[in-house]
Amino acid sequence: MFKIPKHQVAGHQAIDGNLGPLVDDSGRFYKPLQDDERGTTELAFYQSFSSKLPHHIRGFFPVFYGTQLVEASDGSGLHPHLVLQDITSNHLNPSILDVKIGSRTWYPEASEDYIQKVLEGDRLTTTVTLGFRISGLQIYESKESGYWKPARKEVKSFSADNVRLVLRKFVSLNLEPEPDCCFASTIYGGCSGILEQLLELKAWFEDQTVYHFHSCSLLLLFDKESVLNGRTVPFKVKLIDFAHTVEAKGVIDHNFLGGLCSFIKFVSEVLTDFKVPTIEARFN
């Protein structure tokens, strides 16, 4: 009944006997509860967020179904798991971007060892310079080529120009030799496109003093074939990973907000550079 997720692009993975998340056929995602402070923090977040967030923002978070004892993927026996919505379910060939938002992923309340380790990672990636970094991705190319899914090491070493290229490839039918960006207007643009959703999230972050989301990711997902077939709800914007989400203590999450604004600028530049007709107009 439980399976290794097919479309995981970042984080711990349940392969080679490691502890990692599982999915089932009913659209649920089982994330092993970490047995240190990170687990406590993430569980506390999921147990409280729906009562603390305004209605129009809740859709940016995976649905939380509680916790459940599940056979761990590493064979260590029953282990408590968070039961969450599987964001990739109902998507045949989803293209996915995992973007860790913020120009720092450490926070003052953390231990000195954690701060030093994480700060080093922030400086070695685009986190400090761009205010975000791509943590993982897969982009569906075609039935023949499958996915473009660069290795973690390659993703970690992405420069600003690599990020720009990824954001173009993400909304392209043909990735080579130059990404055609033919889905840009449909996916990034429009009144319910990704950019509009990011702006809605930004407006909330300008005001909210409930949570500070450290080391949290924005997951962008869409299914090229669904768009080509004219199916509805072709894409999603979700926030995931709350093991370092702490109380805001009356201050906005300026770290997340600044990084989000930077990411928004990168996305909007793809739209500005590729003012092409929407995919519907081109294929009809």
Next chain:
Amino acid sequence: MFKIPKHQVAGHQAIDGNLGPLVDDSGRFYKPLQDDERGTTELAFYQSFSSKLPHHIRGFFPVFYGTQLVEASDGSGLHPHLVLQDITSNHLNPSILDVKIGSRTWYPEASEDYIQKVLEGDRLTTTVTLGFRISGLQIYESKESGYWKPARKEVKSFSADNVRLVLRKFVSLNLEPEPDCCFASTIYGGCSGILEQLLELKAWFEDQTVYHFHSCSLLLLFDKESVLNGRTVPFKVKLIDFAHTVEAKGVIDHNFLGGLCSFIKFVSEVLTDFKVPTIEARFN
């Protein structure tokens, strides 16, 4: 002809034989050009900014009149100075806030020593937690009491609650026992108030990829007596200190923007908490 500025609240001061800025009676401010990279960087900024910034943003920066050899305040002889607009001229008893914006004042291009030193300062002040810190201030109380001007050491140790109190005192006629915030609507609010100006600056920062302003300050200035006498232009919002302003390389200044949004939230909370009539309505 050259004098020590009366209303300097932060930075190097030309007292006790030290090298510091000077002013004259014609409304000019002479800032000694630092003879290392900081001086080169600040001069390059002042020489280029007016051609690189949109017209409506230039007013946020002091007017630049070039450089001039001036007798240094430390008695070391002629020294090149930046000749700038004296923002405090024409103000009899200005209340001033110097707010260093950004959740980090270091930047990747700096030396490792500089980064470690500055990061420590960021962690010891509100820079990391609030996304900005108050670097200095003076608040005019009355003819009898003069200014409330806490010592640098006290300012450095400000908590979030201290910052909230300062922002209330800044727009109060009576600071004790509780700041009355009777200037809040006039100074922070209204269609040309400080909040509106900060929002204009924010809109520019969401888009501009010209400069990254590290360790740059927002100077807020207003003259209580001018407001009470109904004189125009009672307050100013200026950016100062560009010794660490570097090229943006196509990325928005997410560090400054995040901090600015946090500061805007603090200012707007004073307005929300003190919905009092404008000062004109109260005194007419």
